[in-house]
Amino acid sequence: MLRRLFLWLYAATYDVFNGPAERAGLREQRHDLLAQATGDTIEIGAGTGLNLTHYPPAVTRLALIEPDAYMSRRLRRRAAQLGRDAEILDATADQLPFPDASFDTAVVSFTLCSVPDEQAALSEITRVLAPGGLLLFFEHVRSADPRIAAKQDKIPFPYPLIGCHPNRDTLREIQASPLAVESVRTGELPKAPKIERTMIVGAARKPATA
Numbered sequence: 132m133l134r135r136l137f138l139w140l141y142a143a144t145y146d147v148f149n150g151p152a153e154r155a156g157l158r159e160q161r162h163d164l165l166a167q168a169t170g171d172t173i174e175i176g177a178g179t180g181l182n183l184t185h186y187p188p189a190v191t192r193l194a195l196i197e198p199d200a201y202m203s204r205r206l207r208r209r210a211a212q213l214g215r216d217a218e219i220l221d222a223t224a225d226q227l228p229f230p231d232a233s234f235d236t237a238v239v240s241f242t243l244c245s246v247p248d249e250q251a252a253l254s255e256i257t258r259v260l261a262p263g264g265l266l267l268f269f270e271h272v273r274s275a276d277p278r279i280a281a282k283q284d285k286i287p288f289p290y291p292l293i294g295c296h297p298n299r300d301t302l303r304e305i306q307a308s309p310l311a312v313e314s315v316r317t318g319e320l321p322k323a324p325k326i327e328r329t330m331i332v333g334a335a336r337k338p339a340t341a
């Protein structure tokens with residue numbers, strides 16, 4: 132009951148709490164990354180839909196995966212308000228309800244910190260990508276500063292309630308997956324607390340022969 136209340140609150144306040152970061156440059160970074168999306172595209176953990184305005188016209192089909200009902204309600208509302216044609220599905224990253232090789236582009240933004248098993252999610256993303264397809268990622272990750280990493284390892288409140296692991300080395304996980312990292316930049320999430328400030332932005336490709 133308490134967790135449900137918290138998840139409702141998290142979804143209801145998500146855009147407000149993210150507002151300072153979005154206005155301080157995150158919005159532009161989303162835009163620049165998603166400019167690479169083309170063709171049939173799947174976003175996993177779409178949240179309230181903060182990426183929706185950034186998909187370029189080259190995206191011909193948009194499937195949005197969101198397992199949280201409170202987030203999903205807001206996602207549907209935003210897509211409708213924007214007139215954005217999108218399939219919105221209740222599913223999880225480790226079980227995507229699509230046949231193999233369905234998509235040209237996959238997107239995760241601040242989602243791999245939340246999935247129970249990053250390799251299971253990356254394996255499923257690889258499966259639904261067509262050979263040569265691209266994963267665009269935007270994630271907050273483990274800090275290189277041992278003092279901050281030690282704090283991240285404690286996973287303090289409220290991260291456990293929202294299932295977020297701020298201590299993950301997500302770049303290493305992507306490198307260990309079947310995807311080949313094509314570009315990556317490490318930076319700082321603007322206006323974020325130190326525990327979730329380190330971020331990676333980049334693209335990884337499914338081999339054309341896979």
Ligand SMILES: C[S@@+](CC[C@H](N)C(=O)[O-])C[C@H]1O[C@@H](n2cnc3c(N)ncnc32)[C@H](O)[C@@H]1O
Pocket residue numbers: 175176177178179180181182196197198199202222223224225239240241242245246247294
């Ligand atoms: C921090 S939010 C990010 C939302 C959005 N992508 C953004 O950039 O603002 C993480 C999202 O991942 C979703 N999520 C959590 N576990 C998931 C899973 N196993 N599979 C797919 N999405 C998941 C959450 O419901 C939430 O909407």
